[in-house]
Amino acid sequence: MPRLICALTVGLALAGPAAATQEYILPTLFDVARVAPDDVLNIRADPSARAQIIGTLAPDATGIEVVHEQQGWARINHGEGSGWISARYLDYRVDVWEEGALPAGWQCFGTEPFWSVTPRDGAVVLGGPDMADDARPVRAVLSRGVFRDPTRVVVAEGLTLVSTPQQCSDGMSDRLFGLRAEVVIDGETPRLLTGCCAIGR
Structure with a gap:
């Protein structure tokens, strides 16, 4: 049983930020994480690693609004449309929805x-x-x-x-x-x- 619990925990952790916990409800803000300083995070037209790249985010980008998640991909707005980024490279912020207040960019x-x-x-x-x-x-x-x-x-x-x-x-x-x-x-x-x-x- 301990091995099963351990494997389940690891599997959830690798599945992206939404799968492991229910600590946030979309929409909320995320920061880019685990991207090399000399690299970028690709924004794709569809939730697939093979989809067309339509933009990029800097490795230190912050305050990215995610409006939807699907199978490890996070949907964000980009230009006059929207695109998808891999959720494994995002960390959710804990300072967005405070009681009795509105987020700074609301x-x-x-x-x-x-x-x-x-x-x-x-x-x-x-x-x-x-x-x-x-x-x-x-x-x-x-x-x-x-x-x-x-x-x-x-x-x-x-x-x-x-x-x-x-x-x-x-x-x-x-x-x-x-x-x-x-x-x-x-x-x-x-x-x-x-x-x-x-x-x-």
Whole structure:
């Protein structure tokens, strides 16, 4: 029995960061690891070592947002699309989803109409091409109390934003995002906006 347990542990460790533990929920941020200083980590068009290389990451790249995992491969956004990198060369960060807070790179956006919500100095700023920036003080950032769960509700003055883990498209590119956003704007004529959120590059 000890040999079986040992073999299972080694097998899980070699299968990539998601297989060994449930210590994170996607999307979250990772750092590139175990790549030689004079080498790069290839970004491929499909989750296969034989797929076309469409880009690279530096051996010391940090804050890489992974939105999906599949059989040892991690999907990230690259340019106007997305690609895949081998998950064995990634270490997940433990400082991304803190209770009562938003990650440093968190932002939400949508189309029809175009809109964005970004944190700034204790407020969230609602903006877009056809609207002036509207800073609304944040009253609370709520979560479900589940360890490192990305679900967040931002309660601001006259605005509530719910961000939940779900694959999401911006409708303008081939990029894939890991958070879906719904924004309720209060006022004489309340509005509902939908879109996506991102937490890194």
